[in-house]
Amino acid sequence: MKALNIIVLLAGLFAAVNSYAAGTVLMEKHGAAWPQSQNGYATKYQCMKCHGDYKNLAQKTKDFSPNPHYSHMGEVNCVECHKPNQAKPDLMCNSCHKFEIKGSVQSKY
Numbered sequence: 001m002k003a004l005n006i007i008v009l010l011a012g013l014f015a016a017v018n019s020y021a022a023g024t025v026l027m028e029k030h031g032a033a034w035p036q037s038q039n040g041y042a043t044k045y046q047c048m049k050c051h052g053d054y055k056n057l058a059q060k061t062k063d064f065s066p067n068p069h070y071s072h073m074g075e076v077n078c079v080e081c082h083k084p085n086q087a088k089p090d091l092m093c094n095s096c097h098k099f100e101i102k103g104s105v106q107s108k109y
Contacts, residue, residue, distance in 0.1 A: 027084040034084065047078040064103035068093065 027034050035046030051057060057069040068081065068091060080092040093099050 023087050025085050025087050026082055041077075042079055042084070044075060044077045047082075051078075060105055061103070064101050064105075066093075066099055066101070068099075068101060 033050070035042040035049075037043055037046065054069055054075045058067055061067050061069050068089070071093065073093070076092065081089040083090055089101075091097075091099055091101070
């Protein structure tokens with residue numbers, strides 16, 4: 001069973017890398033690797049299994065201004081910005097601020 005889970009995860013990651021085209025929604029990018037919880041929402045702990053912790057993510061987005069993974073809001077759930085049915089993040093910061101993120105990711109997630 002563990003080998004099957006690894007195969008499904010790898011297939012999902014392969015699909016995510018190969019479907020990184022603009023316009024592809026997050027859930028499609030992840031494919032079978034999309035984390036599921038009991039209520040249907042992914043938690044940050046599920047995301048961190050593949051993407052790493054906030055310190056790691058902040059390092060990958062260190063050239064962003066502002067850095068969305070280094071925030072006074074702390075380590076919020078990823079789906080607060082990364083909606084499964086959207087291709088690009090919808091910053092929760094912008095409920096108070098009006099940020100336009102500029103910069104490049106150091107490496108793909």
